[in-house]
Amino acid sequence: MRIVVLTSQPVPRTASVTADCLDLLRSWGARVDVVLPETLVDVTSLAPDADLYLLKSVNDHVVSLAHALAAGGGRCVNTADVARLCRDRVAATASLAAHSVPVPQTWTTRDLPALEELLQDGPLVLKPGRVGAGTGSRVVWDVEELLDLSPTEQPWLVQRLQETSARDRKLYRIGEQVFGVKRRWPATSLLEKQGEPFTVTEELHRITDRVGAALGTDLFGVDVVETTTGPVVVDVHHFPGFKGVPDGALRLADYIFAAAAGSEPEVLQDDSHQNNSHPNHSHQNHSGRGRA
Structure with missing residues (x-):
């Protein structure tokens, strides 16, 4: 069995669920x-030679390469279409809303002065319309702050700032399993980045069902804010870091191994991972597959 990770950056070795996976x-x-497609690639003769490709990056070059491999019959965890949708915050938010996922009131514009009227009703969160556009998110409280922003060719995703006293909540979906992690923002230490697991309610589980339907995948992460009217999803990630997920590396590895073998991942219970062996402690008969 051969698995190829497509990414624009080397996989970090320190405190990395992906590296452990x-x-x-x-x-x-x-x-x-692990393939960083920085060399010359002949796309006219590109042929998939792996059992599974793992698309970890939303970099345009990497996503295009994944699309080319898929066109040749390659199988990919989180397809190029999923990565493109998650990178496009405007399209992703619209897709979430269309699938009844609770999201904040959201607008998009390139014309920042057009937001002056919206500021009369409270502060706004401005995010680049595309992930990795080189501009960070920011909160704008008044017109003066708005006018201080530099014009950009990229569209903005604009959302009403959500009032909440709770810590950031992240939901991670791995197949049918959903995990919740509370995290301080901004996180300034490894411990804070790991966060604290919390019990996922039926409501939050249903939300991830709808997110999965909107994105077309069952492997993703979402950022959730708890408001006075209920939880709202403020961001999606096509391949998150899974920090704070109990036995995250083992759960993720089982999912990927099953996908590479063409079978369904085994549902792993919270207390089932006491070591780094394969979930049934044998490679000979897991979900009907033999050793690679």
């Missing part, structure tokens, strides 16, 4: 290669 896959007998 890849190490587990290798220990289970899979060949795992």
